[in-house]
Amino acid sequence: MKKIKILPKALAGTIAIPPSKSLSHRALICAGLSQGKSILGNILPSQDILATCKALESLGVKIDWEKEQNNKDIQPITVKGQSYPRAIHKEINCRESGSTLRFLIPLAALTGEKIRFIGQGKLGQRPLEPYYEIFQQQNIQYRTTQGGLPLTIQGTLQPGIYSLRGDISSQFITGLLFALPLLDGDSTIILTTPLESKGYIDLTLDTLEKFSLDIENQNHQKFIIKGNQQYKAKDYSIEGDFSQGAFWLVAGTLGGEIQSTHLNPQSLQGDRVIVNILKQMGGDISQRAQTILAKPSLTKGITIDAAHCPDLVPILAVLASLSQGNTRIINAQRLRIKESDRLKAISTELNKLGAQVEELPDGLIIQGRENLQGGEVDSWNDHRIAMALAIASIKCKEPVIMTNSEAVTKSYPYFWRDFEKLGGEIHECNMG
Numbered sequence: 001m002k003k004i005k006i007l008p009k010a011l012a013g014t015i016a017i018p019p020s021k022s023l024s025h026r027a028l029i030c031a032g033l034s035q036g037k038s039i040l041g042n043i044l045p046s047q048d049i050l051a052t053c054k055a056l057e058s059l060g061v062k063i064d065w066e067k068e069q070n071n072k073d074i075q076p077i078t079v080k081g082q083s084y085p086r087a088i089h090k091e092i093n094c095r096e097s098g099s100t101l102r103f104l105i106p107l108a109a110l111t112g113e114k115i116r117f118i119g120q121g122k123l124g125q126r127p128l129e130p131y132y133e134i135f136q137q138q139n140i141q142y143r144t145t146q147g148g149l150p151l152t153i154q155g156t157l158q159p160g161i162y163s164l165r166g167d168i169s170s171q172f173i174t175g176l177l178f179a180l181p182l183l184d185g186d187s188t189i190i191l192t193t194p195l196e197s198k199g200y201i202d203l204t205l206d207t208l209e210k211f212s213l214d215i216e217n218q219n220h221q222k223f224i225i226k227g228n229q230q231y232k233a234k235d236y237s238i239e240g241d242f243s244q245g246a247f248w249l250v251a252g253t254l255g256g257e258i259q260s261t262h263l264n265p266q267s268l269q270g271d272r273v274i275v276n277i278l279k280q281m282g283g284d285i286s287q288r289a290q291t292i293l294a295k296p297s298l299t300k301g302i303t304i305d306a307a308h309c310p311d312l313v314p315i316l317a318v319l320a321s322l323s324q325g326n327t328r329i330i331n332a333q334r335l336r337i338k339e340s341d342r343l344k345a346i347s348t349e350l351n352k353l354g355a356q357v358e359e360l361p362d363g364l365i366i367q368g369r370e371n372l373q374g375g376e377v378d379s380w381n382d383h384r385i386a387m388a389l390a391i392a393s394i395k396c397k398e399p400v401i402m403t404n405s406e407a408v409t410k411s412y413p414y415f416w417r418d419f420e421k422l423g424g425e426i427h428e429c430n431m432g
């Protein structure tokens with residue numbers, strides 16, 4: 001457990017935004033299901049991405065990194081795919097990655113073998129019910145531990161009609177979209193409640209198309225999937241991550257001027273909405289080609305609908321705490337089933353720093369102020385809470401002392417290095 005002291009300082013400068021985690025998971029899986037070799041430029045070996053790589057290796061995919069995997073550098077990798085998954089190892093460790101778990105379960109259920117999924121942290125308690133319902137309908141054997149991990153499955157998915165809710169996690173739909181085209185008959189996914197996190201399904205469909213798959217999307221409510229399709233290998237580079245870029249765009253708004261590069265203005269990432277939200281709140285944000293410039297500005301509270309951009313909520317709560325007036329974050333119930341209960345985590349920790357955040361069952365009400373006080377906080381072992389609290393330090397009067405700061409490795413292993421690169425000052429505290 002790492003404890004650090006962050007001194008209150010404005011950040012400024014230029015930062016290269018790391019590659020999108022969501023797009024990296026998808027590209028790795030599609031390349032892994034293609035016969036032949038794909039070269040994926042720009043992959044960051046974060047904990048979640050390493051979990052997906054290891055999981056794919058368990059299903060017979062070969063992955064070659066140019067350098068050591070744990071040197072944290074962005075690098076190209078070569079994926080030698082298997083056109084159909086084979087169970088090489090019968091245990092898959094998804095670490096703390098919800099995406100890895102939910103994307104890989106349907107692929108494991110193509111092998112017919114008995115496969116055990118394990119994980120760490122809160123992953124074992126994150127919902128899997130939509131898959132259990134499908135297993136029951138299709139007579140796929142499964143055994144859970146109190147509804148969660150370890151989970152053992154054995155059986156083979158069959159083509160047909162898949163009805164599931166669209167508002168628990170879009171990751172179930174993505175997982176099915178990867179597996180169903182490989183079945184020997186046609187399938188349809190029908191959502192029984194409106195889809196939330198819509199942008200993530202667009203990322204899935206776009207990546208599938210890049211790998212030559214054909215899916216018919218009917219208003220994000222019904223997806224028609226032909227069977228007997230084949231993934232075709234593809235080389236390409238992953239674009240920058242708007243969910244990570246959001247931390248630096250808010251930092252630029254609160255402190256010095258920050259230029260964030262590698263952010264595709266045409267990106268399908270749902271979290272690209274951060275640009276519009278910041279502008280609506282009064283932020284001075286401008287984009288030229290792949291670079292977004294955030295200048296210090298006075299912002300004001302608004303109502304933010306988090307249904308399609310849940311990962312932005314922690315950093316938006318920080319911005320709202322330092323904006324004039326009230327901000328309401330609505331439709332954010334699903335934040336309670338992420339790496340931490342993010343509504344509770346961010347409200348508790350920001351309030352410790354002197355903010356005024358009220359937690360509602362499905363959202364937050366935040367009364368902004370000019371500055372925060374500072375103090376001792378914890379990341380709740382959640383990368384997005386750690387990064388959000390780090391940015392809050394910019395406007396604190398006193399240092400922010402944070403325990404479990406290493407949580408950032410889940411998605412952004414060199415976050416603290418980038419924080420210092422922009423002028424941030426961090427000291428490690430002795431835990432003895």
Ligand SMILES: O=C(O)C1=C[C@@H](OP(=O)(O)O)[C@@H](O)[C@H](O)C1
Nearest residue numbers: 022099169170171197200310311
């Ligand atoms: O598909 C993806 O890459 C993701 C989907 C979202 O989850 P939900 O669909 O559960 O909201 C998001 O929160 C997560 O960080 C990544």
Ligand SMILES: C=C(OP(=O)(O)O)C(=O)O
Nearest residue numbers: 096097098099100311338
């Ligand atoms: C929720 C997240 O990821 P996952 O669901 O893949 O664990 C996240 O990165 O914030």
